[in-house]
Amino acid sequence: MKKILAAMLALLLLCGCSAKEAKAQQTIFCMDTVMDLQIWGRDCEEAMAACSRELLRLQDTWSATDEDSLLCRLNRKEEPPLRQEEWALLEAVEGLKMRTGGAFDPNLGALCEVWGFYGENGHVPTDSAILRALKASRWDLGAAIKGYAGAKLVEILEQYDVSRAVLNLGGNIQTYGKKRNGEPWNIAIQNPQGGDYVGTVVVEDTCAVVTSGDYQRYFEENGVRYHHILDPGTGYPADSGLSSVTVICREGLTADALSTALFVMGLERATEFWRASDDFEAVFILKTGEIYATEGAKLSGCEFEVIAREK
Ligand code: AMP
Numbered sequence: 001m002k003k004i005l006a007a008m009l010a011l012l013l014l015c016g017c018s019a020k021e022a023k024a025q026q027t028i029f030c031m032d033t034v035m036d037l038q039i040w041g042r043d044c045e046e047a048m049a050a051c052s053r054e055l056l057r058l059q060d061t062w063s064a065t066d067e068d069s070l071l072c073r074l075n076r077k078e079e080p081p082l083r084q085e086e087w088a089l090l091e092a093v094e095g096l097k098m099r100t101g102g103a104f105d106p107n108l109g110a111l112c113e114v115w116g117f118y119g120e121n122g123h124v125p126t127d128s129a130i131l132r133a134l135k136a137s138r139w140d141l142g143a144a145i146k147g148y149a150g151a152k153l154v155e156i157l158e159q160y161d162v163s164r165a166v167l168n169l170g171g172n173i174q175t176y177g178k179k180r181n182g183e184p185w186n187i188a189i190q191n192p193q194g195g196d197y198v199g200t201v202v203v204e205d206t207c208a209v210v211t212s213g214d215y216q217r218y219f220e221e222n223g224v225r226y227h228h229i230l231d232p233g234t235g236y237p238a239d240s241g242l243s244s245v246t247v248i249c250r251e252g253l254t255a256d257a258l259s260t261a262l263f264v265m266g267l268e269r270a271t272e273f274w275r276a277s278d279d280f281e282a283v284f285i286l287k288t289g290e291i292y293a294t295e296g297a298k299l300s301g302c303e304f305e306v307i308a309r310e311k
């Protein structure tokens with residue numbers, strides 16, 4: 001009898017070892033975009049529920065269009081009480097504004113609104129409306145909140161028994177842990193011209209891969225296309241010769257803010273900025289279709305110029 005029990009136990013253990021790892025997958029519409037979350041591991045369902053709750057909480061707090069959000073109340077100068085975490089986020093985005101020389105500007109809310117990017121009514125504003133909007137300082141965290149959300153979800157995943165996750169937050173990719181076989185993740189970079197992706201970047205374990213592109217949100221007027229990444233210097237959509245910028249960075253908020261900032265800067269300034277930094281890599285796709293990648297970006301699957309650290 002003992003032998004039979006031992007054999008059964010061994011069989012159970014074997015089955016346990018080869019059993020497929022539990023996986024949870026969920027698609028949600030949040031922060032005005034479609035998000036797809038995949039989480040593997042024993043607590044994947046509980047972790048998924050906690051992640052979805054956090055995404056909705058962040059949306060409700062930082063929405064630029066929901067009149068009841070904390071951000072809209074701040075913009076109405078109601079001086080709502082702020083939790084420590086909320087202060088920290090506002091301080092962090094102010095810091096990123098300084099770091100990027102204002103190319104990433106979290107106070108462009110009025111400008112985004114006059115361009116009609118808060119609804120479906122995009123239109124070219126008058127010059128005086130642009131000037132007025134540039135002078136008005138109103139929060140808009142659209143360029144950073146999805147990256148911040150990715151970082152917050154990593155903190156949540158760390159509290160559960162989950163081995164890995166891929167969180168696609170509307171084009172902002174946040175990976176967590178390593179693939180099951182210990183291999184790194186391959187993240188596709190979208191072709192701004194449409195169609196297939198242009199290539200892939202390889203990232204080890206937990207990392208953010210964030211893309212800002214002129215194809216992601218835009219409207220057309222009199223045959224001209226106006227996209228949603230605005231140049232705080234001109235008040236117009238950034239005309240930097242770039243079609244997309246992908247930033248690869250361990251920290252999600254930084255990745256998101258920098259992708260927007262580098263897009264505004266253009267290839268030359270962005271290259272100098274990268275040389276002066278040590279916390280990210282980047283892939284640039286020009287309007288001409290040419291691709292440039294910083295030397296640590298681990299890009300493959302396409303032809304590109306390498307941007308070296310030393311000139
Ligand atoms: P992203 O897709 O991350 O580059 O963010 C673009 C969004 O951020 C826009 O839809 C605006 O809400 C906002 N935005 C536009 N231009 C800027 C800028 N230069 N700095 C910060 N936020 C911006």
Ligand code: MG
Nearest residue numbers: 143256257260
């Ligand atoms: Mg961004």
